[in-house]
Amino acid sequence: MERNEPPDPEVVELAHRMFDLARDGDADSLLAYVDAGVPLEMTDPDGNTLLMLAAYHGHADVVQRLLDAGADVDRLNDRGQSPLAGAVFKGEDLVVSLLIGAGADPDLGTPSARATAAMFGRDNLLT
Known part of the structure; x- marks a missing residue:
């Protein structure tokens, strides 16, 4: 494919499906695609990874399975936000x-998870 050619519509559709599976919490389907070769660190147009989307939407099972598969716990999106900060913002304790158990850095990103917790009075989430 030349650089100026539009992406294959089937590839775009597959990418959208992966992001929807992460948002919707369909761990089995999402991980089947990852096991089949879909990139674990693929990002949407805003730089959100599958882990970021699952974390933000509170899908603990998907988060755990993505972590088990090797997802980067500290990968920031294009706005400098971490999956941990997103989960803190949404109050997703689990x-x-x-x-945190997977080694997420609470001081990474802008705002960091620690700053987000302080902003919303959720400091207890990081202890």
Whole structure:
């Protein structure tokens, strides 16, 4: 494919499907695609990874399975936000716990998860 050619519509459709599976919490389907070769670190137009979308939408099972598959716990989106900060913002206690347990850095990103917790009075999520 030449650089100026539009992407294959089937590839675009597959990417949209992957992001929807992460948002909707369909761990089995999403991980089947990842196991079949869909990139674990693929991003949407805003730089959100599958892990970011699952974390933000509170899908602990998807988050755990993506972490088990090797997802980068600290990958920032294009706005400099981390999956941990997104989970803190949404008050997703279990997801926060999983991300911290996987080594997520609470001081990474803008705003960081620590700053987000302080902003919304959720400091207890990071302890």
